[in-house]
Amino acid sequence: MDQAQTLDALELREGLEGLSPQLIRILYRRAPLRRPVSDPQRLWTMFENASLVVTAWKAGRLVGIARVLTDGVMYSYLCDLAVEPDVQGLGIGKRLMRHVQDRCEGTELVLRSTLGRFHKHEGLKAVEDAWVVDPR
């Protein structure tokens, strides 16, 4: 399937419907995205407590996920973005990113990532005035 066919067949969903810790773990392991995949309860809590979960499905298969914390008016934080490796590079990540940007419109959308090239595509700019407290 080429890029246009993949994107035509892509279904974006919001919420937890159809998701499970097992499905998320498989996707994160394969993408790969380092998250607490060996602790299903913690992994699921990350999703239950998220403000916005966007999933991408191709022929009933979960192929991408974005997870956001937002107050809806001021700040949003894109916590995770991941796409299955066999369909990476076909525009699914961009599609998820654009959906998140639309849903978070009017807020400052923040994320942590070293994927400069990918994010520049989407009009993001790197900032130097961000500080992080590591969890204890």
Ligand SMILES: CC(C)(COP(=O)(O)OP(=O)(O)OC[C@H]1O[C@@H](n2cnc3c(N)ncnc32)[C@H](O)[C@@H]1OP(=O)(O)O)[C@@H](O)C(=O)NCCC(=O)NCCS
């Ligand atoms: C980052 C990620 C979500 C992109 O999804 P995708 O569906 O492959 O991306 P798209 O097809 O929409 O966009 C492809 C563009 O992003 C760039 N890109 C994709 N993965 C990249 C990476 N790892 N590093 C840098 N650029 C990347 C591609 O080069 C391409 O740009 P081009 O058109 O100039 O060649 C996917 O590669 C992934 O799941 N990576 C592992 C998890 C991760 O690092 N997530 C981000 C941190 S939360």
